[in-house]
Amino acid sequence: MKEISIVIPVYNSQGNLKELNRQIRDALQGVEYELILVNDGSTDNSWDIIKELVKNEKNITAVNLRKNFGQDNALMAGLKFVTGHYIVIMDDDLQHSPYDILTLYNKCREGYDICYARFMKKNQTVWKNFGSRMNGAFARFLLQKPKGVYMSPFKIVRSEVVKEILKYSGPFPYLEGLLLQVTGNVTCVNATHQKRYSGKGNFNFIRSVSVFLRTLTSFSVMPLRLATLIGFITSILGFLGAFYYLIEYIFISKTVEGWTSLIISTLIIGGLLLMFMGLIGEYLGRIFLAMNNKPQYSVCEVLGRDATV
Numbered sequence: 001m002k003e004i005s006i007v008i009p010v011y012n013s014q015g016n017l018k019e020l021n022r023q024i025r026d027a028l029q030g031v032e033y034e035l036i037l038v039n040d041g042s043t044d045n046s047w048d049i050i051k052e053l054v055k056n057e058k059n060i061t062a063v064n065l066r067k068n069f070g071q072d073n074a075l076m077a078g079l080k081f082v083t084g085h086y087i088v089i090m091d092d093d094l095q096h097s098p099y100d101i102l103t104l105y106n107k108c109r110e111g112y113d114i115c116y117a118r119f120m121k122k123n124q125t126v127w128k129n130f131g132s133r134m135n136g137a138f139a140r141f142l143l144q145k146p147k148g149v150y151m152s153p154f155k156i157v158r159s160e161v162v163k164e165i166l167k168y169s170g171p172f173p174y175l176e177g178l179l180l181q182v183t184g185n186v187t188c189v190n191a192t193h194q195k196r197y198s199g200k201g202n203f204n205f206i207r208s209v210s211v212f213l214r215t216l217t218s219f220s221v222m223p224l225r226l227a228t229l230i231g232f233i234t235s236i237l238g239f240l241g242a243f244y245y246l247i248e249y250i251f252i253s254k255t256v257e258g259w260t261s262l263i264i265s266t267l268i269i270g271g272l273l274l275m276f277m278g279l280i281g282e283y284l285g286r287i288f289l290a291m292n293n294k295p296q297y298s299v300c301e302v303l304g305r306d307a308t309v
Helices: 017-027 046-056 071-079 098-108 126-142 159-165 175-182 205-217 222-251 259-291
Strands: 004-010 033-039 060-065 086-089 114-119 155-158 186-191 299-303
Touching: 004 017, 004 071, 004 098, 017 033, 017 046, 017 098, 033 046, 033 071, 046 060, 046 299, 060 071, 071 175, 086 098, 086 159, 098 114, 098 155, 098 186, 155 159, 159 175, 222 259
Parallel strands: 004 033, 004 086, 033 060, 114 186
Antiparallel strands: 060 299, 086 155, 114 155
């Protein structure tokens, strides 16, 4: 077994890969490590560059997926091939510095199951920072994320924990949720968030919403319970309003026009109903796709180490 395995999902990062490999090799001199690169359906020359790296490096495993399955699915594919005692998960754009890997590793060796990189300042847009904070808040509420721990895509995990999360075979993996289902023994260390080495980021608003929905629905029924609570409170307010207008009509003999209040209440209640129907539909849709054995990922080719699909 290697001491450290590094799993990196790759999507349209042809300009980053050689420098990424160089920095990892430089940062981990004297450490037994392996690098698993998972090509998640890139449309540029990323796979060709990965194959070139495999020819020149003996410690690289290349996994080519048949299509773009998404970051978490690609990570699950890569984790199948790790042999290290500690597994590093990081992005392919060099915003996560390979020179911070040993800092994460040394902290995790103190007895923690997971060590996250905590970025005090992130080189990304304001709406992405806001989305990260919102996802962190919901994770604390829905997934019982330990207080004070920042969930970062740059982290190191013990192999025992990885073995546990690999038991999940559903089509909608959410890595952070799976990790927090297994352990609460987590910590974090400060790290520097670098500027993207080259190219443009692939994480847009739609992908942010997708992450939010995974956080919301993957490992908790709390949203359904919240929907029930809001529905109950709305019903109580509705009955109180009806009682008030009835008393006003009987004892004050005042005709209740109520056009504005009727329209407002109809729009609010209608909007809540549609929102919660969509939420229930999200749960049902996931169940339907899981029952129909939607694949978590599909591996087309594996190169490098004597790994089998």
